[in-house]
Amino acid sequence: MRKHLAQTFAGLRVLLVFTVLLGVVYPLGVWTVSRLPGLRANAEGSVLVADGTPVGSALIGVDPVPADPARDPWFHTRPSASAENPLGPGDPSVSGGSNLSGDNPGLLESVTGRRTAIAAREGVPPGRVPADAITASASGLDPAISREYAALQVPRVSRVTGIPEPRLRELVGEHTSGGIGVPGVAVPELNLAVRTAVGG
Structure with missing residues (x-):
């Protein structure tokens, strides 16, 4: 039982880390780069x-x-x-x-x-x-x-x-x-x- 709980919590930690990385940090990084001079017009369509x-x-x-x-x-x-x-x-x-x-x-x-x-x-x-x-x-x-x-x-x-x-x-x-x-x-x-x- 303890082993299953440990694996569940490990899986939840990985899910949380990747959610933050790929759902927040990565999009924010792409958005920040798109604000650079010369890229903004393209990023805005x-x-x-x-x-x-x-x-x-x-x-x-x-x-x-x-x-x-x-x-x-x-x-x-x-x-x-x-x-x-x-x-x-x-x-x-x-x-x-x-x-x-x-x-x-x-x-x-x-x-x-x-x-x-x-x-x-x-x-x-x-x-x-x-x-x-x-x-x-x-x-x-x-x-x-x-x-x-x-x-x-x-x-x-x-x-x-x-x-x-x-x-x-x-x-x-x-x-x-x-x-x-x-x-x-x-x-x-x-x-x-x-x-x-x-x-x-």
């Missing part, structure tokens, strides 16, 4: 603010929906597999790809529909639409697009907002990061810069 109001996150690419599709002033992210139509928007609370294989007729139909819709929106031949504009990212929430897709959208955004194309190309360059691999244009931050440039 990289929130984008306009006029003192949070308007989104630099890490989540939610495709903007214009009030009037004929006068679309925004740069668009990659498509989302959760979107019901080719031009989105997807549901930002749902993350995931389509899981359709390369030889699935549904994938070909989806990609062809997106290419046609984007070419019509941008006023270009379908052959000019880059691959990232018509293929959904694995998460469906990718905030970055290729420089080619951003460049394709510059004339439309310029026409609708009145911002000169050279200035828009500068903004695209300012929001392009090299990172590892192919440079990407941060769409949420770019759209915030466009909004600021038009005074809204």
Whole structure:
């Protein structure tokens, strides 16, 4: 009996020690490190603010929906597999790809529909639409697009907002990061810069 009590108390001590270590000390340590300069914005979700109001996150690419599709002033992210139509928007609370294989007729139909819709929106031949504009990212929430897709959208955004194309190309360059691999244009931050440039 004494042996069982000793083992029970030993187990409770281990439980208490690990509860304090992993339930209090470790989370407090991670939280403390996240407060270091340069890490705080990332720890808080990289929130984008306009006029003192949070308007989104630099890490989540939610495709903007214009009030009037004929006068679309925004740069668009990659498509989302959760979107019901080719031009989105997807549901930002749902993350995931389509899981359709390369030889699935549904994938070909989806990609062809997106290419046609984007070419019509941008006023270009379908052959000019880059691959990232018509293929959904694995998460469906990718905030970055290729420089080619951003460049394709510059004339439309310029026409609708009145911002000169050279200035828009500068903004695209300012929001392009090299990172590892192919440079990407941060769409949420770019759209915030466009909004600021038009005074809204």
